[in-house]
Amino acid sequence: AQSVTQLDSHVSVSEGTPVLLRCNYSSSYSPSLFWYVQHPNKGLQLLLKYTSAATLVKGINGFEAEFKKSETSFHLTKPSAHMSDAAEYFCVVSPSGSARQLTFGSGTQLTVLP
């Protein structure tokens, strides 16, 4: 069984300040972990993925995440927020190996203030 908990349903930051979106996971298997972003009325875009290689994963648009097995966490960070980062972010877990079923967190809505 696997599950994902996104610890904040809403996060608000000022433009140019750091972003931290928190995610904890639970998985019976060695997991693969993903962060996806969804802009209004759009599909999901992959930001980054962890698949048992380096624990610090760099993604698109300056985002990165660190896999911490001891803390079962996979928090998403960005050093400096941009207005275009305003969107909903989903942390996702799946058993590693063949593509099966993704389990999504409930999402974090990021607001970026001018």
Place this chain on the structure above:
Amino acid sequence: KAGVTQTPRYLIKTRGQQVTLSCSPISGHRSVSWYQQTPGQGLQFLFEYFSETQRNKGNFPGRFSGRQFSNSRSEMNVSTLELGDSALYLCASSLGNIDYGYTFGSGTRLTVV
């Protein structure tokens, strides 16, 4: 390289009708998955197909079904529509191994009235 294409983008149906949604994956991708997104339940897995075989199924009633064709295109069908089926239905394609991740389409917005 074309992305994942879902048609139609928007649909309005009445209760009791049935609907078919289509998904064309990225060329070369053999895995297609379907997800339902609603404000109340979030994103929930419906089913996954690989090389025309259903490999995994989520916890949805039998009114929800799908299939995959030899060219990897997939369709999902919902029969006897209920108001609660109103949702954004997302399709995702993959090479078949989770390490490659999934690419999602823009979705089909289904409204049941």
